[in-house]
Amino acid sequence: xxxxxxxxxxxxxxxxxxxxxxxxxxxxxxxxxxxxxxxxxxxxxxxxxxxxxxxxxxxxxxxxxxxxxxxxxxxxxxxxxxxxxxxxxxxxxxxxxxxxxxxxxxxxxxxxxxxxxxxxxxxxxxxxxxxxxxxx
Amino acid sequence: xxxxxxxxxxxxxxxxxxxxxxxxxxxxxxxxxxxxxxxxxxxxxxxxxxxxxxxxxxxxxxxxxxxxxxxxxxxxxxxxxxxxxxxxxxxxxxxxxxxxxxxxxxxxxxxxxxxxxxxxxxxxxxxxxxxxxxxxxxxxxxxxxxxxxxxxxxxxxxxxxxxxxxxxxxxxxxxxxxxxxxxxxxxxxxxxxxxxxxxxxxxxxxxxxxxxxxxxxxxxxxxxxxxxxxxxxxxxxxxxxxxxxxxxxxxxxxxxxxxxxxxxxxxxxxxxxxxxxxxxxxxxxxxxxxxxxxxxxxxxxxxxxxxxxxxxxxxxxxxxxxxxxxxxxxxxxxxxxxxxxxxxxxxxxxxxxxxxxxxxxxxxxxxxxxxxxxxxxxxxxxxxxxxxxxxxxxxxxxxxxxxxxxxxxxxxxxxxxxxxxxxxxxxxxxxxxxxxxxxxxxxxxxxxxxxxxxxxxxxxxxxxxxxxxxxxxxxxxxxxxxxxxxxxxxxxxxxxxxxxxxxxxxxxxxxxxxxxxxxxxxxxxxxxxxxxxxxxxxxxxxxxxxxxxxxxxxxxxxxxxxxxxxxxxxxxxxx
Numbered sequence: 134x135x136x137x138x139x140x141x142x143x144x145x146x147x148x149x150x151x152x153x154x155x156x157x158x159x160x161x162x163x164x165x166x167x168x169x170x171x172x173x174x175x176x177x178x179x180x181x182x183x184x185x186x187x188x189x190x191x192x193x194x195x196x197x198x199x200x201x202x203x204x205x206x207x208x209x210x211x212x213x214x215x216x217x218x219x220x221x222x223x224x225x226x227x228x229x230x231x232x233x234x235x236x237x238x239x240x241x242x243x244x245x246x247x248x249x250x251x252x253x254x255x256x257x258x259x260x261x262x263x264x265x266x267x268x269x
Numbered sequence: 270x271x272x273x274x275x276x277x278x279x280x281x282x283x284x285x286x287x288x289x290x291x292x293x294x295x296x297x298x299x300x301x302x303x304x305x306x307x308x309x310x311x312x313x314x315x316x317x318x319x320x321x322x323x324x325x326x327x328x329x330x331x332x333x334x335x336x337x338x339x340x341x342x343x344x345x346x347x348x349x350x351x352x353x354x355x356x357x358x359x360x361x362x363x364x365x366x367x368x369x370x371x372x373x374x375x376x377x378x379x380x381x382x383x384x385x386x387x388x389x390x391x392x393x394x395x396x397x398x399x400x401x402x403x404x405x406x407x408x409x410x411x412x413x414x415x416x417x418x419x420x421x422x423x424x425x426x427x428x429x430x431x432x433x434x435x436x437x438x439x440x441x442x443x444x445x446x447x448x449x450x451x452x453x454x455x456x457x458x459x460x461x462x463x464x465x466x467x468x469x470x471x472x473x474x475x476x477x478x479x480x481x482x483x484x485x486x487x488x489x490x491x492x493x494x495x496x497x498x499x500x501x502x503x504x505x506x507x508x509x510x511x512x513x514x515x516x517x518x519x520x521x522x523x524x525x526x527x528x529x530x531x532x533x534x535x536x537x538x539x540x541x542x543x544x545x546x547x548x549x550x551x552x553x554x555x556x557x558x559x560x561x562x563x564x565x566x567x568x569x570x571x572x573x574x575x576x577x578x579x580x581x582x583x584x585x586x587x588x589x590x591x592x593x594x595x596x597x598x599x600x601x602x603x604x605x606x607x608x609x610x611x612x613x614x615x616x617x618x619x620x621x622x623x624x625x626x627x628x629x630x631x632x633x634x635x636x637x638x639x640x641x642x643x644x645x646x647x648x649x650x651x652x653x654x655x656x657x658x659x660x661x662x663x664x665x666x667x668x669x670x671x672x673x674x675x676x677x678x679x680x681x682x683x684x685x686x687x688x689x690x691x692x693x694x695x696x697x698x699x700x701x702x703x704x705x706x707x708x709x710x711x712x713x714x715x716x717x718x719x720x721x722x723x724x725x726x727x728x729x730x731x732x733x734x735x736x737x738x739x740x741x742x743x744x745x746x747x748x749x750x751x752x753x754x755x756x757x758x759x760x761x762x763x764x765x766x767x768x769x770x771x772x773x774x775x776x777x778x779x780x781x782x783x784x785x786x787x788x789x790x791x792x793x794x795x796x797x798x799x800x801x802x803x804x805x806x807x808x809x810x811x812x813x814x815x816x817x818x819x820x821x822x823x824x825x826x827x828x829x830x831x832x833x834x835x836x837x838x839x840x841x842x843x844x
Contacts, residue, residue: 136482137473140581144497147585151609155589159602163537164591171501171588182473193478201276201809204478208274211394211804214303214311218399222406225459229414229452232514233445253399 134195138182145175215256221249274393274804276478313398314803318405319383320700323693325409326376330686332416333367334767336360341724341760344753347745357741358427359446363418365430366450370457371412373685374546377553378464378499379408381692382492384700386468388794389489391477391812393804396470397463404463411456418446426450429739431543432513434524434535439517448517451510458507461549465499468492477793479812483577486792486815487570488556490577494584495552498545501588506542509535533598540591548587551681552580554688555620558642561691562624564790565639566631572623573815579616579623586613596665603662610660617653621646637710638788641691644718645684651722652680655729670739673732676725683721683763690714690770695790698783702799706781709773713766720762727752727759791816 152168159165193199224245231238303311312318340360343351352360387395395401418425423444428436432450436442472485472493485493513535515521522528524535563570570576589609592601624646633639655677658664668674690713698704731752736743743749786795796818797806810821820827 134473140482141497144581144585148588151589155602155605158605161537161600161602163534164541167505167537167541168588174501194476194480196479197481199478200811201478204276206275208276208393209475211274212313212398214308215313215399215402216307216311218313218402219310219406221403222410225407225456226410226414229410229456232452232455233414233448 134182134186134189134192136195138179138186141175141179142183143175145172145179148172148175212256215253217249217253217256220245220252224249276809313394313402315383315387315395315398315401316700316801318401319380319385321405322375322383322408323380325412326372326380329367329371329412330376331767331771333364333372334764336364336367338760338764340364341757343741344743345757347750348742352741354741355424355427358739359418359425361739362427362429362450363415363425366415366426366453368682369430369546369550370454371408371415373550373682374461375408375457376689377550377557378461378468378492378495379404381557381689381696382468382488382495382553383464385696385794386489386492387471387475388699388797388801388805389486389792390472390475390480391793391806391809392471392475393806394475395467396475397467400463401467404460404467407456407460407463411453411460414449414456415453418449421445421449431539432535433539434513434516434532435526437513437517437535438525448514451514451517454510455507458503458510461499462503462507465496465503468496469500472496477809477812480793483574484812484815484817486556487559487573487576487580488553488792491552491556491559491580494580495549498549498552498584498587502542502545502549505538506546509538509542512538533595533600536595536598537591540594541588543594544591545584545587547681548583550685552583554645554685554692555580557692557695558624558645558688559620559627560790560792561638561642561695562627564695564788565634565636565642566628567634567789568627568631569791569816569819570623571626571629572619575619576623579619582616583613586616593660593665596662597669607660607662611657614653614657614660621650621653636694636788637705637707637714638691638694640711640714640718641687641694644714645687645691648680648684648687648718648721651725652677652684655680668732670737671732672728672736672738675738676728676732679728680721680725683717683725687714687717687721690717695788696794698787699794699799699801702782703777703779704781704783704787705777706773709769709776713769713773716762716766716769720759720766723759723762724756725759727755731756786818786822789822791819793817796821 148168149172152165152172155168156162156165193204196203224242227238227242227245231242309317309321339352340357343349343357343360383395383401387393415425421444423446425446426432426442426449427446428442437447472489476485512521512523516524516530522530524530524532526532559570559576586609590606590613592606593610595601596603596606624642635643655673659668659674659677694705694710731749734749734752736749743753783799785797785799787799788795792815793810793812794801796810810817814820814827
């Protein structure tokens with residue numbers, strides 16, 4: 134986790150240094166502001182990973198000499214299939230159309246998006262960890 | 270249906286997939302999930318999503334290429350009336366938009382990356398499979414919305430793929446085409462952002478045991494950096510587009526002078542996304558070519574850590590060069606952007622040096638994928654070197670908005686298509702279990718390679734002669750006409766090359782089955798079956814270097830830690 138943290142922190146550091154030089158030298162605000170925001174995007178997750186990397190024990194994927202067996206066990210729970218991304222995609226398609234052809238397209242858009250969000254959330258609550266629930 | 274993924278208890282053991290139907294076993298899902306169209310609509314498998322991305326984006330390449338052929342036919346003769354001036358504006362706008370927004374990026378970070386990155390790090394899927402599926406549906410709906418522009422009254426967007434203000438405002442570009450363009454970019458922009466999140470999370474959290482950061486293949490490294498760049502760049506474009514939409518419809522004056530706005534602000538925002546975007550497009554293809562060159566030279570990547578350093582440096586510098594697209598506006602800091610742009614040549618040069626170093630002394634096999642990779646290096650070098658000219662403000666003042674710029678970036682993007690083809694010929698067998706026909710592939714390569722040079726070299730000269738870009742007609746000048754005809758001939762050769770690819774695809778359909786590792790390649794994805802099972806691995810080899818499959822298959826030629834060499838066997842010695 135420390136390599137990941139350093140990658141983001143060094144990028145943030147570079148954007149910060151470049152941004153300060155650019156902002157002072159050019160006096161142009163849009164670019165200076167965007168570079169400062171880029172610095173934050175390096176520092177925020179990078180700082181979190183650094184903080185967390187010092188508190189966790191190294192994972193098997195961080196160790197040079199880890200064997201596959203060191204990572205044995207549950208990796209993660211993955212959805213096997215789900216209709217909700219497609220439903221949500223249909224909703225956003227109508228959002229796109231409503232920007233061009235009129236607000237009334239927002240009605241099916243919002244309906245589909247709300248339906249998809251409810252469906253996805255309840256799917257997650259139902260699905261996670263129910264591995265021994267035959268035909269559940 | 271949810272599936273709990275477990276890793277094996279020993280190297281080479283079985284990966285156990287447990288689903289909530291109680292069935293244990295790697296193919297348990299095959300008997301329970303939905304089938305047919307519903308299976309495709311509900312899939313969260315990164316390989317199926319990646320394949321959908323690849324097919325859709327290649328379709329966009331074909332449509333965009335068709336528009337390019339129409340442009341070249343128009344320009345083949347002086348004072349041509351093949352298309353009207355208004356139609357020509359739509360043609361070049363949609364050609365650029367399709368190729369940049371809907372082909373090059375989605376093909377690389379949505380298509381091949383989606384399939385290959387989890388395989389290369391031994392992950393069962395992307396970190397957020399449902400978000401990944403949503404990315405594809407957003408991309409597909411964005412693509413459809415952009416193509417709708419051709420059927421609405423007033424036609425498609427016609428202000429260039431860069432949508433410069435104030436030309437793109439409601440006064441100068443009224444009509445649904447422009448709004449469809451904005452809506453499409455909003456949707457595909459979110460699609461890209463979600464993919465960026467997914468790539469970063471997958472690489473950070475789902476690597477197999479022993480797959481440390483500095484053992485990941487270069488392709489995966491490049492895609493991690495692309496994920497970070499997407500998160501930095503795409504939100505800026507999305508915000509810019511929202512403001513453009515407000516200017517067009519809600520009476521704001523963010524990009525208009527008469528309301529107190531600043532038109533050049535759009536250029537700052539657009540290129541703050543647009544230049545990192547150049548590397549979001551390029552870095553995945555750099556990665557593909559690196560993998561192909563290493564595999565077909567039977568050598569480890571030369572300068573592995575240098576490659577990673579170069580990738581990170583390119584990404585870092587790419588955020589500080591946006592205004593080299595704006596030198597002629599007269600309101601940007603020329604020395605800063607010139608220095609930063611010239612600096613990018615250094616890491617890019619390292620990459621080209623390392624590609625040659627990887628081939629040097631290796632057992633080079635000139636199969637189609639390798640030919641495309643070498644063609645990429647040559648063509649990209651031409652595009653990169655002319656980019657160095659353009660980074661110099663005095664030269665840019667002279668060539669800005671001429672065909673020299675057009676030729677420069679077409680050298681680059683035509684090279685990227687070659688990198689993409691190298692990736693398709695190389696990884697196609699892994700994804701489908703079948704390879705393509707080699708002689709047809711070689712014909713496709715030579716047509717494309719010769720066609721690409723035949724198109725861009727006359728355009729470089731035309732640019733230096735002063736032919737502006739985006740003009741539909743030019744005066745009856747014999748020199749311009751001849752050069753344009755050469756360029757058109759080159760474009761037609763590339764069109765024929767694309768047809769050869771389609772023919773090859775149909776001809777080779779399920780004709781040449783392959784094993785797990787047809788190229789004797791080195792990285793982890795070649796350890797699993799072709800095509801890989803649901804959740805990717807029945808078993809994993811020990812991971813002790815950046816090429817675990819090679820170490821497993823060639824125990825006498827193991828990779829050693831950096832800086833250590835097993836004497837006396839030279840790299841690439843026969844097994």
